[in-house]
Amino acid sequence: MLSVASQPLGAMLWELWQISRRDLLLRFGFVATCLLLLFAMSKSLDEPQMTVVRGIVVMLTAVACIFSTTWMVDFDNQQLGFIFRLGFTRPVSSRQLVLVPMLFSIAASMLGYVACGLIANLLLDLSLPLAGPALLIGFTVCLMISVVWSVTHSIEKLIAGFLVVAAILGGLTLRHPPLVGEPILLAIGMPEYYHFQWFDYVGMALLIGLSILVTIHAVGRQRHGEAIRWSLLLTSIFSGRIGNRFFESSKTWLETCTRPQALRNSWSAQCWLELRRSGNLLVVVLATPIVVLAFIAGVPLINESWGGAHAPRMWMGVILFSPMFFQLLATDAVIGLRHNQGSTELSQFDATRPLRCDEMIAIKLAAVSGWSWLGSLLMIATAFAHSMFTWNWQYWQELQQAATAIYQQVASGNWSQGTLANPALSPDGGSGASLAWLITNCLVVLFIASIFSTALLMNFVYCMAKFPRVLFCMMLLFLLHIGLFAWDVQVGRFGFLWRFYGYAIPLGLNILSIFAIGLGMRSRLQSKRYLAVTLSLWLLLMLCSFLIVQCFSSAVPLASIQPTIRLWGSTMLLVPLAAVAFAPWALAAFRHG
Amino acid sequence: MRNVRYGLAKTAKRQMSKSVQRIQGDLEFGAAIRRLPQFAGLGTLSALLLAMRPASAKSRKSEKGSLHSETQVYHSTATLTLNEVAVHIEISVRDGVPIYRQIVNQVRYLIASGQLAVGEELPPIRTLAEQLSVTPNTIVKAYDALQTEGLLVKRQGAGTYVSELASPIRKSEQRKILTQRADALLAEARQFSFSYEEVLELIHKRQAALDRTLPKGPGDV
Amino acid sequence: MSNEAMSNQVVEVQNLSRRFDKLWALEEVNFTIQPGLVYGLVGANGAGKTTLIKHLLGLLKAKQGSVRVFGLDPVAHPVEVLSRIGYLSEERDLPEWMRIDEFLSYSAAYYPAWDHQYAASLIATFGLDVSKKIKQLSKGMRAQVGLVAAVAHHPQLLVLDEPSTGLDAIVRKDILNAVIREVADNGRTAIFSSHLLDEVELMSDQVLMFHQGKLLLFGSVEQLREQHHRLEVRFATERAQLPAIDGLLSSEQHGQHHKQTWSLVCHGDASEIQIAIAAIDGEITQMRSASLQEIFVSRAGRSYQVEV
Numbered sequence A: 001m002l003s004v005a006s007q008p009l010g011a012m013l014w015e016l017w018q019i020s021r022r023d024l025l026l027r028f029g030f031v032a033t034c035l036l037l038l039f040a041m042s043k044s045l046d047e048p049q050m051t052v053v054r055g056i057v058v059m060l061t062a063v064a065c066i067f068s069t070t071w072m073v074d075f076d077n078q079q080l081g082f083i084f085r086l087g088f089t090r091p092v093s094s095r096q097l098v099l100v101p102m103l104f105s106i107a108a109s110m111l112g113y114v115a116c117g118l119i120a121n122l123l124l125d126l127s128l129p130l131a132g133p134a135l136l137i138g139f140t141v142c143l144m145i146s147v148v149w150s151v152t153h154s155i156e157k158l159i160a161g162f163l164v165v166a167a168i169l170g171g172l173t174l175r176h177p178p179l180v181g182e183p184i185l186l187a188i189g190m191p192e193y194y195h196f197q198w199f200d201y202v203g204m205a206l207l208i209g210l211s212i213l214v215t216i217h218a219v220g221r222q223r224h225g226e227a228i229r230w231s232l233l234l235t236s237i238f239s240g241r242i243g244n245r246f247f248e249s250s251k252t253w254l255e256t257c258t259r260p261q262a263l264r265n266s267w268s269a270q271c272w273l274e275l276r277r278s279g280n281l282l283v284v285v286l287a288t289p290i291v292v293l294a295f296i297a298g299v300p301l302i303n304e305s306w307g308g309a310h311a312p313r314m315w316m317g318v319i320l321f322s323p324m325f326f327q328l329l330a331t332d333a334v335i336g337l338r339h340n341q342g343s344t345e346l347s348q349f350d351a352t353r354p355l356r357c358d359e360m361i362a363i364k365l366a367a368v369s370g371w372s373w374l375g376s377l378l379m380i381a382t383a384f385a386h387s388m389f390t391w392n393w394q395y396w397q398e399l400q401q402a403a404t405a406i407y408q409q410v411a412s413g414n415w416s417q418g419t420l421a422n423p424a425l426s427p428d429g430g431s432g433a434s435l436a437w438l439i440t441n442c443l444v445v446l447f448i449a450s451i452f453s454t455a456l457l458m459n460f461v462y463c464m465a466k467f468p469r470v471l472f473c474m475m476l477l478f479l480l481h482i483g484l485f486a487w488d489v490q491v492g493r494f495g496f497l498w499r500f501y502g503y504a505i506p507l508g509l510n511i512l513s514i515f516a517i518g519l520g521m522r523s524r525l526q527s528k529r530y531l532a533v534t535l536s537l538w539l540l541l542m543l544c545s546f547l548i549v550q551c552f553s554s555a556v557p558l559a560s561i562q563p564t565i566r567l568w569g570s571t572m573l574l575v576p577l578a579a580v581a582f583a584p585w586a587l588a589a590f591r592h593g
Numbered sequence B: 001m002r003n004v005r006y007g008l009a010k011t012a013k014r015q016m017s018k019s020v021q022r023i024q025g026d027l028e029f030g031a032a033i034r035r036l037p038q039f040a041g042l043g044t045l046s047a048l049l050l051a052m053r054p055a056s057a058k059s060r061k062s063e064k065g066s067l068h069s070e071t072q073v074y075h076s077t078a079t080l081t082l083n084e085v086a087v088h089i090e091i092s093v094r095d096g097v098p099i100y101r102q103i104v105n106q107v108r109y110l111i112a113s114g115q116l117a118v119g120e121e122l123p124p125i126r127t128l129a130e131q132l133s134v135t136p137n138t139i140v141k142a143y144d145a146l147q148t149e150g151l152l153v154k155r156q157g158a159g160t161y162v163s164e165l166a167s168p169i170r171k172s173e174q175r176k177i178l179t180q181r182a183d184a185l186l187a188e189a190r191q192f193s194f195s196y197e198e199v200l201e202l203i204h205k206r207q208a209a210l211d212r213t214l215p216k217g218p219g220d221v
Numbered sequence C: 001m002s003n004e005a006m007s008n009q010v011v012e013v014q015n016l017s018r019r020f021d022k023l024w025a026l027e028e029v030n031f032t033i034q035p036g037l038v039y040g041l042v043g044a045n046g047a048g049k050t051t052l053i054k055h056l057l058g059l060l061k062a063k064q065g066s067v068r069v070f071g072l073d074p075v076a077h078p079v080e081v082l083s084r085i086g087y088l089s090e091e092r093d094l095p096e097w098m099r100i101d102e103f104l105s106y107s108a109a110y111y112p113a114w115d116h117q118y119a120a121s122l123i124a125t126f127g128l129d130v131s132k133k134i135k136q137l138s139k140g141m142r143a144q145v146g147l148v149a150a151v152a153h154h155p156q157l158l159v160l161d162e163p164s165t166g167l168d169a170i171v172r173k174d175i176l177n178a179v180i181r182e183v184a185d186n187g188r189t190a191i192f193s194s195h196l197l198d199e200v201e202l203m204s205d206q207v208l209m210f211h212q213g214k215l216l217l218f219g220s221v222e223q224l225r226e227q228h229h230r231l232e233v234r235f236a237t238e239r240a241q242l243p244a245i246d247g248l249l250s251s252e253q254h255g256q257h258h259k260q261t262w263s264l265v266c267h268g269d270a271s272e273i274q275i276a277i278a279a280i281d282g283e284i285t286q287m288r289s290a291s292l293q294e295i296f297v298s299r300a301g302r303s304y305q306v307e308v
Helices: A008-044 A047-066 A069-076 A094-124 A131-150 A154-174 A198-223 A230-238 A241-258 A266-277 A280-302 A308-334 A357-390 A394-417 A431-466 A468-491 A495-522 A528-553 A563-591 B015-025 B027-052 B057-069 B099-112 B125-132 B136-149 B166-191 B196-213 C003-007 C049-057 C078-082 C100-108 C116-126 C139-151 C169-186 C197-203 C221-227 C270-279 C292-307
Strands: A337-340 A343-346 B075-082 B085-092 B152-155 B159-162 C011-020 C023-033 C038-043 C064-069 C085-088 C157-161 C189-194 C206-211 C214-220 C228-235 C248-253 C261-267 C282-289
Touching: A008 A047, A008 A094, A008 A468, A008 C100, A047 A094, A047 A131, A094 A131, A094 A198, A131 A154, A131 A198, A154 A280, A266 A308, A266 A357, A280 A308, A280 A357, A308 A357, A308 A394, A308 A431, A337 A431, A357 A431, A357 A528, A357 A563, A431 A468, A431 A528, A431 A563, A468 A495, A495 A563, A528 A563, B085 B099, B085 B125, B099 B136, B099 B166, B125 B136, B125 C169, B136 B152, B136 C169, B166 B196, C011 C049, C023 C049, C023 C214, C038 C049, C038 C197, C049 C064, C049 C085, C049 C157, C049 C189, C078 C085, C085 C139, C100 C116, C100 C139, C116 C139, C116 C169, C139 C157, C139 C169, C157 C169, C169 C189, C169 C197, C189 C197, C197 C292, C206 C221, C206 C292, C214 C221, C214 C292, C221 C228, C221 C292, C228 C270, C228 C292, C248 C292, C261 C292, C270 C282
Parallel strands: C038 C189, C038 C206, C085 C157, C157 C189
Antiparallel strands: A337 A343, B075 B085, B152 B159, C011 C023, C011 C064, C206 C214, C228 C261, C228 C282, C248 C261
């Protein structure tokens, strides 16, 4: 218990430590495990590879240290005062109220990095730079906290956050010239990168001081019920009459568009609510491609070695990553869970909507899928536009060629074996059409899979929010296994364990899904319509997957696939269905306690 | 509406308290006694007004209406244990009498009826305030008023006591209270169109009933 | 404006106005609060009670007018002011994850005058298990814990925002008793807002009645009751409407068919009202001082009528 806390400062520190210790431990554990993993593999690394490892370690550790829940939780909180709501009525000056948690977070992240770096240096003999990155991390955390705490409007918060991240990334790349020729990922692992000049220090100190002052001032204002609306401030400064009129008219237009005019029933009302509630995502969805575009187009301007040739490859990565990114964001937006002073609950408002749980889930799923598809398509469109603009088709062409080659091989294999189901799929004549057929199939699978995976994600979030300790234990277990794996690579004694897991986990997943389906069905939360839609979607998914598998089956004979992989494949069969069938139950668990 | 819970003296030794306890079941009498202290404070104005009021069915209707509008009555009760004697002080927001006045009247009544003897200590301000859920300043005011009337004395740092002066006052206080009660009775009788003779007859009847339940006769108080 | 004059007033509010968008939450509010008294803050929802309390705590900055607590500006001197205030909020938001004992020693750190013994005795009276987390507590227990945190440092000013809302009679009594104790034993000042007018009538020495942001009435309970009368008036003939009477606040007629009896709430001198009623051929069948509830309903109701 708290013994040191006889002073306000002590009490505040104790509170901060109590709130953030689990988070700190988790982050530290994550980094430590990654280090262990690296340690396991480092025996076989030579010097150039070590440079890469160093860069990766620094980046990983930095990211893990920067993003902490102590300030991230407040990111989507629009209420004035956020974490300070309780502190506002305590007899503590605003300066202390801000400085203590701010400095604590900064110190925690810096110390976290130093600790991880020391472990890495001892364990791996990496000779990582310590002071430089720690300084940068503290700097970043300070700026981020300042942004999150002093801006109260969520969209402004997002924009400001983006700006800060972009500015820091830009700054990092600008610092690059001394090490021209090295990609930035490698450069940040080198001690030479952190040879700061005096003006660097002065700049950072000034910015840190400024951001602390701004935060104290802004939080102080919030304490006395006055938020600063930066956007209004900016618009009032920059916009003349015309700009203002445009602003007003677009605002009214938006409002009329999004007003609940013709909501015929509870369904449409709920849909409108979900869309409106996650409306802030529109900004993210629109801004992300622009930010990515700016990054991809901007980096070659600063750094020659990065060249334009990498652009398609980076786009490819971004496009692959973006559905998941948007899915996560959208899930967070529509999930309706609230963090209230340390406990998580479904908001009363959500819980009392006159809708069945399955209807709610269906709407939420639709909303999330919609957002993730919108975001991904926008990203693809941006990538396409960028490629067109720069006329950089090289990689795309390669990709297309590779795809065609695979397909040719598959199709000819089918043909030669005479097992082709569809006679239109001839290797020469109907190649284009059949490729389109395959792509359509894939798209359908992707589309349905996005819905099912969203359901899975939602289940996960609901269950974990209900049982936070389970999540914590699972994370620990997972990290432990990674550690074990790292050791195993050295020792090579646990092969049986991994083989066992290879069978046990998919089996367990299957059993779990059957159990979940049973639980979901027994609760009778699903209406017939919901079940029918779920089942038909699932059947469609199965059918399309089957068709795709069939195309490849001759090229990759079934016998050549390992049994574990086959088992894993079978989990793909049940898990999606289970996820959707279980989701209403998970929601109900929150709704009805 | 009025609560007629008159468990005034569960542990009472005094005769008055005993007699009250015996006739506890008798609602009319209990209710009448319960209203006593409050009437004492209402002063003669309302009694006179009531007396002047002509008897009619309409007036009763109007009373019903006014009752209807007052849905909630806030009562506060305190049971004071003084020398093993439990006495009630009860205050009501809807009486039209200031709360400190209600307390003054009831303490005065307790003294007059002998439930508070000379030299007996009254509960400290905080205790009484907590029991009645009223602001302490009301109690202060009530005690001050009683002190100026000479019924209470404050001893330096030792609490508040019923003063020696209270005993000569007692008889006159009793007379005052009974007079008011009689006024009220007559006023109500007038309102119900009872003649004076009918009232007298009723009093005789009740006296007989009281004699039956209390063979020893009413107490000396 | 001398410092001495200010120091013996606990709170001084001058010309305080506050607007949220287009709605006046407070309009030209003036009052002072003397030490040793209990002040009841009365008004309908949205009348400005919470806004006023937030101003006293410095959670809102006075945009127009001034607020002084212990002679200090609560915005400029949060530490000095807040350490002498005990505050029980309406939502009773407490850090959910803390245990009761942790919460108490945590709160104690903020207040040098924290009375550990008193806190422990209160906890014992309430029968609270200190090893429980606040998350697990019922609404009433939460209020009790909040109360302990609000009074354990014997604040010079106790501010309770809707302390009785949603609580059972026992916890309500606990809270009121704590206020009584602070006022009776230590001569502290208390402000509490409530919409249970009967409770306010019993519990407060002074009443501040708010309606739509305006300070409608301010005075001692007795004073207010002496100034307001409730009458039952009977007229010889039926009347569809009452003629104008000085000080008439509200009128209500009884019975659908016989429009002869009216009940009125009037403000002013009793004898003058009697004369006024007599002048319009009315007969007073009953007259008593109005309760706070009646005063409030008639006052607030009238301004509604005026607006509509």
